[in-house]
Amino acid sequence: MKVSTVMWPTEPWPEAGGLWRRAEELGFHAALVYDHIAWRGITPWYDAYSTLSAAAGITSRIRLGTLVTSPNFRHPVPTAHAARTIDHISGGRFTLGIGAGGMNRSSDAGILGDGEWTARERAGRFAEWTDLMDALLRGSEVTFDGTYYSAREVLTSPGCVQRPRLPFAIAATGPRGLRVAARQAGMWVTTGSRELRHDPQEAVRRQLEGLREACEAEGRDPGELRRLFLTGFTEEPWLESPEAFADLAGRYAELGITDIGLHWPRPGTDWDADMKVFEAVASAHRG
Template sequence: MRLSTVILPIHRWAEGQKIWRRAEDLGFHTAYTYDHLSWRTFRDGPWFGAIPTLTAAAGATERLRLGTLVTSPNFRHPVTLAKELISLDDISGGRITLGIGAGGNGFDATALGQEAWTPKERADRFAEFVPLLDRLLTEDAVSERGTFYSAEEARTIPGCVQRPRLPFAVAATGPRGLRLAARHGQAWVTTGDPKLFEAGTPEQSVEALRGQIAKLGRACEEIGRDAAPMEKVLLTGFTPDRPLDSLDAFVDFAGTHFALGFTELVVHMPIADSVFAADESVFEKIATEALDQLR
């Protein structure tokens, strides 16, 4: 199992670079950031762009993998996103993972002046977005006419440092998204069942996650893919559990979810006075000791 972190893009870079370097020093496998224009309780405070932040983080670190968790079509287009990702993969020396999802109905959904898309409209757009982005990152020139997204002789030379392209970690729980994950994803991402976050129990959450993994397996079977080797990523902080309360709590949590089939757990870097507040000393112990105990 791997342990990774999320660093929200809320700090001016003079301070932010220290946090990304700390993530590398603590031994995290990957440090991700949210790709939003703003997010929930952080809406009225500082919030910087994901791609520039990751570009700066690539220059501030050497070994740490970097990525989005997650990018969505809410304010992105595959052609321009592909160009940015190819550049970012080059600058980082091939250390980028693209977490990608269908998006939600938060602030991003209407920031460009459009009406918020329905769940079906988000799924329809995602079904076009991911395959086109896949092509753009693997082919030198792409022309395609879609209902929502098109490309006309779009050039993406020289392509990614990682071949055939940088990995996709596809966030999905519904049948259409899981089929996209099965076909295009090197990894699958979930936050669990959101209906259980406030009113559910850890045991119910485990069963919900077990069901999601089973559905992913069936989606892979449909296209003749073995789901077992596929990376399975749990973004923590959205289930009824409290794994950051202590080192023992995290080790128990990690062991339970490793047994389910998860290969990577992602924890949020603590932010005081927020939904991601946590004891810094406990967090550091988790980062440096938890996986050894689990082994």
């Protein structure tokens, strides 16, 4: 079981830099950051890619990534350019987290003034965005004409440090999104299910079954994907004690989860936790 942490892009630099260094010192496998303009109306909320670029320059071992980037306000072409740059700055430690994006206007939905997307359009944009991103990070020159996105003779040389491209961590639970994950992801991400908040482990079991079916439909071995459960959205006591974490991690490992994500403790919020427990869990699962 690999344990990663989600950082909050709310502190000014260089204070934030100290937290990223601390995440590496504690031995987390990866430090990830939400990619929004704002999140639930919280400000300040600093840019994910600029933050990751700075973090890449002051760390040397920990993996870095978004959790997640979405089509809500990012076009694939400049996003691929930024992701490739961070991959080079970090020496090949960058993972691109991708999701369909939410509908919360206090985060980033509709911020470009293009109206509300239907569920069908949101799923279609997500799939097309991901496929174009794959092409942009693999090829030396890309031309693409899609329903939602286009690219004209985009030069992408020299490509990524990680070959054939940097890995994708895809958050998806619906049938169409799971097919995208099965086709393109190195890691699948879930927070559980709103419909089964009372039984999050059953929710994840059902989602993993859907992922297995999607992989079969795409002709892929589901064992090739790592599977991350992001905590903090259920009532499970992940950071009540190191023993509580070990018990829950074991339960999820039995389901097939390979990675756990913990939010950096944030006082006064749903993600508050005892820092001593947080550090003990990180130290017990170094790397």
